[in-house]
Amino acid sequence: MADLHAIIDERAVTTVLQPLVELAGGRLVGYEALSRGPHGSPWEKPAALFAAARAAGRDGELDWVCRASAYRAAAGLDPRLALFVNMEPAAARVPCPPDLAPAIEQGGTLRVVTEMTERAIARDPAALLAATSACRAAGRGVALDDVGADPGSLALMPFVRPDVVKLDMDLLRRPGDPGTARIVAAVSAYAESSAAVVLAEGIETPRQCDVARTMGAAYGQGWLFGRPGTSPPRDIVELPLPMAGPEPGDGTPFEIVTRRRRPTRASKADLLPLSRHLEALATDGPLPPVLLACFQHSRHFGPVTARRYARIARTSPLVAALGVGLSAEPAPGVRGARLSADDRLGGEWNVLVVGPHQAAALVARDLAETGVPDADRRFDFVLTHDRDLVIAAARPLLRFITPTP
Known part of the structure; x- marks a missing residue:
């Protein structure tokens, strides 16, 4: 079979399972479902298959096909074992094809951990x-795959709140690289604060297993423990999924922060130095943070501000500006979000910075006084460096950002 559309139409995808094990004791914790196109075709490897489907506009349907195949392949799996299944987040916008619904429903009986790649975060x-959110509502775990392949995405990891962080296999092959050390430190900081578990991919030798453990991995997968399609006999232990449960509550950044912090009142002129300071933080260090900002209206995102944000966007993994009348790209590299005139965010001036090792937020609400010069406009505001609070306040803003092509 050589036609991509025929592969998708005929559901000609197969699934093999690769074991995931506990590094310390060698016990089995689950399997990863790996999809394959027809043997010998140009689309046998999943990367080529999905790239072609994406170009044809059928990647969402292919994603459903692969998940259904994974659930069928895992039928009868011990209920203590986790089944890691890959998912393209954009597929959530595509309804499940009716013929696949029975297999997808069968997945509800499995202990599924949905894997998403870190490249999807910024895109x-x-x-x-x-x-x-849908995964957690269904009681499923979430894993972030290939962490370290794009170091810039580390700043976005806390927004996903993965239960499992999967270290990219290339990290094991360059353990002495300074970049590897920075990535491992960022993952360690996240795991320590969240109780997430770390799993290393691509372990092929006992030496790589030792290296993985020094990187904080408690679990692993790779040819050392079993190739795809193999199932060596092992004792079983359950994989902990610490973030299971509902997602944090929504609201605007000001609403979220002021539920826990009492605001102070100040003029725009007095708050500007604080805003500029937080913007400057987004240029710090080898792992720059994310910068999310609400400008109320496009008139406050003037040429000087646009140039400043464009400079930050050259190194930051994500810089976004939200406001009434803003375009999808208000400055080169800056992701824009146009707010409706009646959106509650239109009354807020927010600057939020989130990185692997830092977090800060200025959240402010305009008092909407009339007849006051712009610099004298007054705001109720809070400045906070509470990491959990900053992340909770920033998460809702990501929902406004449209995908890149």
Whole structure:
């Protein structure tokens, strides 16, 4: 079979399962479902298959096909074992084809952990957050795959709140690289604060297993423990999924922060130095943070501000500006979000910075006084460096950002 459309139409995808094990004791914790196109075709490997489907506009349907195949392949799996199944977040916008519904429903009987790649975070954060919310509502775990392949995405990891962080296999092959050390430190910081578990991919030798453990991995997969399609006999232990349960509550950044912090009142002129300071934080260090800002209206995102944000966007994994009348790209590299005139965010001036090792937010609500010069406009505001609070306040903003092509 050599036609991509025929592969999708005929559901000609197969699934093999690769074991995931506990590194310390060698016990089995689950399997990853790996999809394959027809043997010998140009689309046998999943990366080529999905790239072709994406170009043809059928990647959402293909994603459903692969998930259905995974659930069928895992039928009868021990209920203590986790089944890691890959998902493209954008597929959540595509309805399940009716013929696949029975297999998808069968997945509800399995202990599913949905895997999403870190490249999806910056490309389509709204779809990613929607997909993770749906997974948690269904009682499923969430894993972030290939972490370290794009170091810039580390700053966005806290927004996903993965239960499992999967270290990219290349990290094991360059353990002495300074970049590897920065990635491992960022993952360690996240795991320590969240109780998430770390799993290393691509372990082929005992030496790589030792390296994975020094990187904080408690679990692993790779040829050392079993190739795809093999199932060596092992004792079983359950994989912990610490973030299972409902997602944090929504609201605007000001609403979320002021539920826990009492606001102070100040003029725009007095708040500007604080705003500029937080913007400057987004340029710090080898792992720059994310910068999300609400400008109320496009008139406050003037040429000087646009140039400043464009400079930040050259190194930051994500810079976004929200406001009434803003375009999809108000400055080069800056992701824009146009707010409706009656959106509650239109009354807020927010600057939020989130990185692997830092977090800060200025959240402010305009008092909407009339007849006052712009610099004298007064706001109720809070400045906070509480990491959990900053992330909770920033998450809702990602839902406004449209996907990149």
